[in-house]
Structures are given as C-alpha cells and as structure tokens.
Amino acid sequence: MTRYALGIDVGATKVAVATISEDLLVRQKQEVATQAGDGEQLWSKIEEVIASFLGSETGALLGIGVASAGPLDIPHGTLSPVNIPVWRDFPIIERLESISGGTKVALHGDALALAHAEHAIGAGRGWENMLGMVVSTGVGGGLILNGKVFPGETGNSCYIGHHSINFDGRLCVCGRQGCVEAYSSGPRMVAIAHENGFDPQLKTFIDLAQSAREGNAIALEAISQGTRALSIGIINFIGTLDINHVVIGGGVAEAGEIFWKPLRAHIEAESKAIGFLKNIQLRKAELQRDAGILGAALAVLR
Amino acid sequence: MTRYALGIDVGATKVAVATISEDLLVRQKQEVATQAGDGEQLWSKIEEVIASFLGSETGALLGIGVASAGPLDIPHGTLSPVNIPVWRDFPIIERLESISGGTKVALHGDALALAHAEHAIGAGRGWENMLGMVVSTGVGGGLILNGKVFPGETGNSCYIGHHSINFDGRLCVCGRQGCVEAYSSGPRMVAIAHENGFDPQLKTFIDLAQSAREGNAIALEAISQGTRALSIGIINFIGTLDINHVVIGGGVAEAGEIFWKPLRAHIEAESKAIGFLKNIQLRKAELQRDAGILGAALAVLR
Numbered sequence: 001m002t003r004y005a006l007g008i009d010v011g012a013t014k015v016a017v018a019t020i021s022e023d024l025l026v027r028q029k030q031e032v033a034t035q036a037g038d039g040e041q042l043w044s045k046i047e048e049v050i051a052s053f054l055g056s057e058t059g060a061l062l063g064i065g066v067a068s069a070g071p072l073d074i075p076h077g078t079l080s081p082v083n084i085p086v087w088r089d090f091p092i093i094e095r096l097e098s099i100s101g102g103t104k105v106a107l108h109g110d111a112l113a114l115a116h117a118e119h120a121i122g123a124g125r126g127w128e129n130m131l132g133m134v135v136s137t138g139v140g141g142g143l144i145l146n147g148k149v150f151p152g153e154t155g156n157s158c159y160i161g162h163h164s165i166n167f168d169g170r171l172c173v174c175g176r177q178g179c180v181e182a183y184s185s186g187p188r189m190v191a192i193a194h195e196n197g198f199d200p201q202l203k204t205f206i207d208l209a210q211s212a213r214e215g216n217a218i219a220l221e222a223i224s225q226g227t228r229a230l231s232i233g234i235i236n237f238i239g240t241l242d243i244n245h246v247v248i249g250g251g252v253a254e255a256g257e258i259f260w261k262p263l264r265a266h267i268e269a270e271s272k273a274i275g276f277l278k279n280i281q282l283r284k285a286e287l288q289r290d291a292g293i294l295g296a297a298l299a300v301l302r
Numbered sequence: 303m304t305r306y307a308l309g310i311d312v313g314a315t316k317v318a319v320a321t322i323s324e325d326l327l328v329r330q331k332q333e334v335a336t337q338a339g340d341g342e343q344l345w346s347k348i349e350e351v352i353a354s355f356l357g358s359e360t361g362a363l364l365g366i367g368v369a370s371a372g373p374l375d376i377p378h379g380t381l382s383p384v385n386i387p388v389w390r391d392f393p394i395i396e397r398l399e400s401i402s403g404g405t406k407v408a409l410h411g412d413a414l415a416l417a418h419a420e421h422a423i424g425a426g427r428g429w430e431n432m433l434g435m436v437v438s439t440g441v442g443g444g445l446i447l448n449g450k451v452f453p454g455e456t457g458n459s460c461y462i463g464h465h466s467i468n469f470d471g472r473l474c475v476c477g478r479q480g481c482v483e484a485y486s487s488g489p490r491m492v493a494i495a496h497e498n499g500f501d502p503q504l505k506t507f508i509d510l511a512q513s514a515r516e517g518n519a520i521a522l523e524a525i526s527q528g529t530r531a532l533s534i535g536i537i538n539f540i541g542t543l544d545i546n547h548v549v550i551g552g553g554v555a556e557a558g559e560i561f562w563k564p565l566r567a568h569i570e571a572e573s574k575a576i577g578f579l580k581n582i583q584l585r586k587a588e589l590q591r592d593a594g595i596l597g598a599a600l601a602v603l604r
Contacts, residue, residue, distance in 0.1 A: 163542050164467055172575075273476045275373070
C-alpha cells in the first residue's frame with residue numbers, strides 16, 4: 001500500500017496544500033489565496049482542499065507537515081504570519097489534529113523546511129552538514145547537522161537573520177542592533193539605497209537589482225553592503241560551527257549574478273581568516289516553489 | 303577487567319598527563335612544565351610519564367585523548383600552541399600512535415574538551431544541548447547538540463571567539479574585524495582599559511578585576527564592555543541555534559561576581575528580543591583544573 005503525507009506551505013500571498021508520496025513526488029497540489037476574508041474563512045477554504053485530497057487519495061496518510069512564515073509559536077502550535085493579519089496565534093496544529101483523527105502533525109519555519117527539502121532532493125544532496133538560507137523579505141535559515149535537521153529546542157533554529165554583526169549598528173525590527181537582516185533582506189537593501197538617494201519611485205529589490213545591472217552606483221553599493229553583511233553572518237555561523245556547505249534560496253537569491261557575484265567575493269574575503277574553512281561550497285537553491293510543501297512533508301516522512 | 307584511557311591536557315605552562323577510568327575517575331596524574339628545553343626534550347619528559355603510567359596500570363587501555371590550546375591542525379594531528387613556541391606543527395598524534403601500538407588517539411581543542419567534561423560530570427550534566435566556553439587569554443567554545451559533542455568537520459567547532467559582532471570594529475589577531483575575542487578575553491579587556499588610561503603597571507585581568515572591585519571606573523567600564531561583547535556573542539549563537547544552556551570556565555570566569563554580574567545583566571538585555579529563548583541557564587564551570595584531562599579522555603571513552 002502506498003503511503004503519503006500532506007504538506008502545507010503558508011506563504012505571504014497563498015497557502016499551498018499538497019499530497020506528497022514517500023518518494024517525495026507531488027501528487028496533488030492546490031493553492032488558496034490568503035486575502036480571502038477573515039481568518040476562519042481562510043481556514044474553511046484550506047480545510048475544504050484538505051478534505052477533498054484526503055477523500056480522493058489512496059494509501060495511508062503518514063502525517064501532516066506545515067511550513068510557515070513567522071513568527072511561529074511551535075510549542076503551542078500557533079502561527080502569526082506577518083503578511084496574514086487575519087491569523088494571529090492561529091492554532092493550526094489543533095485544527096489539523098481535529099480534522100485528521102489524531103495523525104502526526106509537525107510545524108516548522110519556512111527556512112527550515114527549505115533547508116530540509118534542499119538537503120533531501122535539492123542543491124544540498126549528500127552533504128553531511130548544511131546551512132540553508134532564505135534571503136527574501138526577511139533572512140532566515142535552517143540547519144542540517146550530521147545528516148539531520150537540527151530544529152533547536154523550540155523549532156526556531158536557525159534564526160540567523162537576527163544575530164548581530166554590528167553591536168552599535170542599525171536598530172532591527174526585532175529590537176536588537178545590527179542584525180544581519182537589517183542590512184541584507186531585499187526591503188532593507190532598498191531602504192538603505194533610498195537613504196543614499198536612490199529613486200523613491202523604485203521600491204522593490206527587483207527594481208534595485210535592475211538599476212544595479214544598469215550601473216547605478218547607489219544600487220550597486222547597497223547590494224555590496226547587503227551581501228557583505230550577509231557574508232559576515234554566513235562566515236560567523238559556518239566558521240563557529242566548522243561546517244562548509246551553504247544553500248541560499250528566496251527572492252533575493254533569484255536576482256542572479258548581481259547578487260551572487262558580490263556575495264561570493266565577500267564570502268571569500270571574510271573566510272580567509274578562518275584557516276580550517278577550506279571547502280566552502282555556496283549554492284543556489286534548486287527546488288523553487290515546491291520547497292515549502294516538500295520540506296513540510298519531510299517533517300513527517302523522515 | 304577494568305579499562306581506562308590516557309588523557310593529556312596541553313596548556314600554556316604545563317602538560318598534564320593522567321589515566322582515567324571508564325567511570326571518569328582520575329587514577330594517576332602528573333604535570334610536566336612546558337618551559338623544559340626544546341620541543342624534543344619536552345616530548346621526552348611527557349613520553350617518560352606515559353611509559354611509567356602504561357607500565358603500572360592494570361586493565362586495558364581504551365585510547366589516548368589530547369586536549370590542547372590552539373592553533374591545532376586536527377586533520378594532520380599537529381599542535382602549535384601559542385604559548386609553547388618549541389612546538390610548531392608538533393606531530394603529537396603520530397608520536398602517541400607510535401608509542402602506544404596503534405591504540406585510538408583523538409585530538410580536540412581545550413574548549414571542546416571542557417564542554418565535553420562539564421556536560422558529562424560537571425555543570426552541564428543532563429542538558430541535551432549546551433554551549434561550553436572558555437574565557438581566558440582567548441575565547442573559545444565547544445558544543446553539545448542532542449546530547450553529543452559536535453566537533454565540526456575538522457574538529458574546530460565551536461570557534462565562537464572569532465565570530466564578528468562589529469563588522470567595522472577592532473581588528474582581531476585572527477584578521478577579521480570586531481571578533482568577540484577582540485573585546486572579551488582577559489588580555490583584551492586589560493588592553494582596552496589601558497587605552498582609556500588604566501594604570502600601565504597593572505597588567506593582568508586579576509589586576510583589572512581587583513581595581514574594578516575597588517570602584518575604579520575605567521576598570522568597571524572595560525569589564526562592562528567586555529561582558530557586553532561576550533553576551534552578544536553568546537546570544538547570537540544560542541539564539542541562532544535555539545538552545546538555552548551555557549557553561550563558562552577559564553581564568554576570567556574565575557574572577558567572581560565582578561565578571562558574572564555584568565555578564566548576566568547583558569545576557570538578559572540582549573536576549574529580550576528573541577522571544578523563544580525563554581529558559582537561558584548560565585553556569586560557571588565546575589571541574590576546574592581536571593576539565594582538560596577528563597575532556598581529553600572522554601573523546602576516547604564515549
């Protein structure tokens with residue numbers, strides 16, 4: 001009898017629901033827009049998709065995995081995704097347990113899910129240790145150590161975007177000073193460019209990257225600063241752990257060489273001082289949009 | 303038949319050699335001063351002690367563990383301890399293998415050995431995850447994850463003293479800028495105090511701590527800055543990993559409340575922004591001088 005998992009990826013604009021086989025093939029997949037009325041209405045639509053999938057699948061359901069944008073309260077099983085204001089402390093684990101008759105339900109951050117999926121069947125295949133990162137509207141991460149996900153004590157590892165690399169530096173939204181994310185997320189690179197006179201009509205990282213490709217000095221400098229900060233964060237963390245493999249996904253990482261070229265240069269400069277980091281490998285994530293549902297499902301499949 | 307390990311702790315002024323039983327009791331122990339002629343003469347004295355121990359012990363030798371001050375080249379099995387200039391790329395693993403007839407030999411950094419020993423029978427007993435640190439003439443660490451030592455890919459985890467917390471800050475001896483160690487080691491706190499007018503006759507951290515206890519404002523400020531930097535490094539790392547337990551040993555940690563009081567206050571301030579770090583426990587190392595030989599022996603006993 002075939003067995004499968006349900007994977008749910010809670011993103012900013014949509015919630016993806018999918019059934020995934022044990023060999024990590026996506027069987028059925030459907031997306032629900034998050035701008036769909038209040039929190040209960042959104043849940044009803046998701047519940048409908050789940051019911052239809054569970055009704056039509058053959059084989060045994062092994063469990064349900066959820067990957068979500070933060071903040072999460074994993075011990076309590078609740079979500080408060082920044083971009084889904086109708087869900088605050090939404091008890092997704094309880095809801096899923098009640099409709100699935102006590103099957104295993106797991107909740108992880110979206111960056112941890114990406115790391116898990118990229119390690120299993122993406123850019124990090126075969127690596128014993130790996131830092132997976134999402135660089136997008138925020139900067140997050142997930143860790144593979146000794147071949148397994150290291151979720152941390154409350155599931156919040158690896159919270160790499162909010163470690164401070166400049167203790168008297170920019171105040172971060174989190175309350176600390178000089179966090180990696182305060183320099184390196186897409187919106188923060190754009191904001192820093194605006195401070196330096198970048199065209200206020202151009203508001204997104206896609207705009208910033210395009211201007212940089214066209215030679216705009218302010219845009220180039222903002223990306224250089226952002227990738228420098230990111231490289232310091234990466235080297236801080238892989239240097240302290242003594243691991244060598246990094247996979248980066250997320251919208252910013254999709255910008256191509258305008259992001260990767262300065263990042264590689266800063267990584268090389270910053271790693272020189274750490275003699276034992278001799279085999280750094282830095283790769284772009286491969287799985288694109290399915291990383292979330294695959295990583296979610298992996299939490300119950302592996 | 304009883305079984306035992308040989309533990310060797312290479313420090314700045316002495317090399318301790320001991321036999322340790324499987325239940326972690328020190329059976330025999332002897333120290334060799336490191337200022338004892340050239341590198342081969344030093345080795346001869348150590349070899350003599352080892353031969354005498356191996357000759358007089360009953361039971362089976364399970365292996366030899368070495369804990370050493372850095373830098374180490376663990377893949378090549380060599381030592382170049384900063385304070386033992388007669389040993390540069392000294393091939394200790396090869397030497398030990400040749401005199402012990404092919405028994406297992408393991409080499410770890412001294413901070414990793416401390417973490418291992420404190421976790422096994424010291425201040426970190428029973429903790430699933432733990433950051434162990436040595437704050438002394440340098441700042442080093444060792445990690446316990448899921449109940450086991452995480453040595454990293456070349457044995458250099460956890461290199462916490464050389465992660466940058468101030469990317470445009472003080473140049474560190476390692477070559478990076480703004481490393482934790484550049485603010486928080488004993489000698490660096492003294493040097494920063496001297497920059498601010500602290501009595502040049504007073505040269506050690508013991509002097510600095512005593513002046514601080516007597517109310518010297520420059521000394522108090524240097525310790526406040528040093529413990530702030532240390533707390534940022536600790537929170538960066540335990541926050542990113544989502545772990546809660548920290549044990550600190552080393553000469554600076556022996557200074558008492560003049561060190562621990564500001565450290566605790568900075569840890570509390572710095573951790574506030576990380577909502578999931580709710581159970582931070584910060585303890586002083588318990589094992590004192592035997593931590594090195596015990597941690598060394600543990601590498602072959604466990």
